[in-house]
Amino acid sequence: MYMDGLPKEYKIPQITHNRNSLSLRNRSRLFYQVAGLRAKGTLGRGKAITFLHGTETSSWGDEEGLASLLASLAETNPDRLYMFESTARGFNMFHDMYVTAKKARTQRAIFCGWWRNEFYSVDPESSVYKTYWDGRLTGEEKNGTATSRSSTALRSTHGRSLGGGGSCMKGSKTTRSCIRNSRPRKTMLS
Numbered sequence: 633m634y635m636d637g638l639p640k641e642y643k644i645p646q647i648t649h650n651r652n653s654l655s656l657r658n659r660s661r662l663f664y665q666v667a668g669l670r671a672k673g674t675l676g677r678g679k680a681i682t683f684l685h686g687t688e689t690s691s692w693g694d695e696e697g698l699a700s701l702l703a704s705l706a707e708t709n710p711d712r713l714y715m716f717e718s719t720a721r722g723f724n725m726f727h728d729m730y731v732t733a734k735k736a737r738t739q740r741a742i743f744c745g746w747w748r749n750e751f752y753s754v755d756p757e758s759s760v761y762k763t764y765w766d767g768r769l770t771g772e773e774k775n776g777t778a779t780s781r782s783s784t785a786l787r788s789t790h791g792r793s794l795g796g797g798g799s800c801m802k803g804s805k806t807t808r809s810c811i812r813n814s815r816p817r818k819t820m821l822s
Contacts, residue, residue, distance in 0.1 A: 674697065
């Protein structure tokens with residue numbers, strides 16, 4: 633379990649731990665919930681949430697559930713943190729949240745391109761690079777590069793992608809997206 637790997641000074645004694653929740657002696661509680669299609673609007677209902685990590689949000693199929701979860705988030709607690717992250721997968725609820733966060737004063741949208749991971753690129757002098765790269769970008773790659781540079785001031789790097797990571801908000805197949813809400817501003821990470 634995660635707690636076992638913590639340094640002694642950070643370990644908080646457990647009261648209960650099961651498949652639904654973890655309760656700690658300092659009155660903290662972690663709830664484990666699944667945001668699939670079967671939630672039917674009950675996600676987060678009856679809770680006052682101050683910390684949230686919503687993962688693979690683009691796969692959540694229950695709009696009522698997401699609305700219920702968002703309604704349960706604390707708005708005034710100065711120590712709140714809400715983070716939603718996902719592989720984009722096109723236009724969906726996560727895309728809508730990301731676009732909202734880009735415009736909002738209380739949220740931040742942060743784009744994390746999968747190509748930034750050194751394990752998804754190869755040395756330009758390698759045989760793999762020379763096998764799969766003819767020196768020209770495809771139309772989709774040109775569009776993605778222009779979009780990335782204009783929105784993130786990303787500098788061109790040497791190396792050719794070998795794949796990995798999800799789908800872009802703009803429809804290409806090259807991004808990892810996250811949304812993060814935090815104090816004092818809610819933040820969206822993409």
